[in-house]
Amino acid sequence: MQAGMIGLGAMGIGMASNLARAGFLQGVYNRTQDKAEKWAKTLACHHYVNISELAADCDVVFLCISTDTDVLSVVEQIQQAAKPGTIVVDMSTVSVKTARKAAAVLAKKQISFLDAPVSGGVEGAKNAKLMMMVGGDEDVLDKVKPLLMAMSQRIAYMGPTGSGQATKAVNQIMAAGINQAVTEALSFGQTQGLDMDKVIDVISGGAAGNWFLQHRGPTMIKNSFKPGFKVALHHKDLTICRQMAKQQELTLPLLEKTLQDYQDLIAQGFGEEDISALYRLQQKPK
Numbered sequence: 380m381q382a383g384m385i386g387l388g389a390m391g392i393g394m395a396s397n398l399a400r401a402g403f404l405q406g407v408y409n410r411t412q413d414k415a416e417k418w419a420k421t422l423a424c425h426h427y428v429n430i431s432e433l434a435a436d437c438d439v440v441f442l443c444i445s446t447d448t449d450v451l452s453v454v455e456q457i458q459q460a461a462k463p464g465t466i467v468v469d470m471s472t473v474s475v476k477t478a479r480k481a482a483a484v485l486a487k488k489q490i491s492f493l494d495a496p497v498s499g500g501v502e503g504a505k506n507a508k509l510m511m512m513v514g515g516d517e518d519v520l521d522k523v524k525p526l527l528m529a530m531s532q533r534i535a536y537m538g539p540t541g542s543g544q545a546t547k548a549v550n551q552i553m554a555a556g557i558n559q560a561v562t563e564a565l566s567f568g569q570t571q572g573l574d575m576d577k578v579i580d581v582i583s584g585g586a587a588g589n590w591f592l593q594h595r596g597p598t599m600i601k602n603s604f605k606p607g608f609k610v611a612l613h614h615k616d617l618t619i620c621r622q623m624a625k626q627q628e629l630t631l632p633l634l635e636k637t638l639q640d641y642q643d644l645i646a647q648g649f650g651e652e653d654i655s656a657l658y659r660l661q662q663k664p665k
């Protein structure tokens with residue numbers, strides 16, 4: 380099975396590199412062409428200048444792009460060009476509604492769709508250690524599993540189309556709370572005159588240890604917020620989660636606080652920074 384990758388952002392580059400390493404990558408497409416040209420050379424694969432050619436050539440089309448609108452617009456282009464029997468796997472984080480809409484558009488041409496959002500950050504994408512949550516037809520998942528294994532440490536089948544994205548929504552709400560807890564605690568730690576690298580090291584080994592503390596703690600205490608995962612993207616995810624909660628008449632206080640904080644960061648020009656930039660707000664006197 381030959382695969383094409385659409386989207387060579389922070390996540391897509393690692394994913395494409397691992398597909399290439401495993402011998403599955405036919406070619407890449409990126410909206411900003413020079414990025415695709417550079418990576419096609421590095422990965423010794425084809426550089427597609429448009430989505431239609433990639434879709435027509437490949438058995439499996441992977442996407443990892445920014446928002447719901449982007450995914451639906453790319454899916455429309457794939458539908459026009461791909462052969463019946465092609466499998467589209469969307470690894471972006473979008474809404475359940477978008478996943479279902481994409482599946483319906485593609486089904487009109489007997490093209491299968493899996494929603495397969497991931498967790499594990501850019502480090503997980505680079506080191507093929509992603510945790511993948513998949514919705515769709517389980518038989519289709521079985522067909523593409525060898526390709527997904529090239530990028531992931533675990534692939535979990537969650538149920539029908541949209542179940543992967545619903546699971547990812549749970550993850551994103553939890554990530555908001557972890558971001559609040561870690562940035563608040565480390566900001567407090569700095570007021571205590573402690574060696575903060577040592578604090579992060581010791582806490583990482585105990586019950587309060589977590590991925591975000593371990594991977595973003597050491598950089599945030601140096602006021603370095605290179606993405607990683609952009610504030611604007613987590614803001615997009617939490618907006619989706621808020622809509623889902625609203626449908627169930629739920630209010631989620633941690634989500635609401637984090638959305639407000641991210642809005643403040645975006646207004647201050649920090650939307651393209653890593654989500655650990657929340658640390659900026661924690662340092663301000665309340």
Ligand code: NAP
Pocket residue numbers: 386387388389390391409410411414443444445446448449450452453470471472473497498499500501607608609612613616
């Ligand atoms: P990113 O670095 O901002 O990259 C976004 C990619 O999407 C770029 O390749 C961009 O192309 C492409 N793109 C955006 N709009 C497009 C459109 N209309 N048509 C075609 N391509 C388009 O984002 P990322 O961090 O890789 O995240 C990608 C997705 O994965 C998002 O849904 C995000 O929520 C999710 N995610 C991210 C992380 C993380 O830690 N970063 C973890 C899990 C999931 P250009 O180069 O032309 O801008």
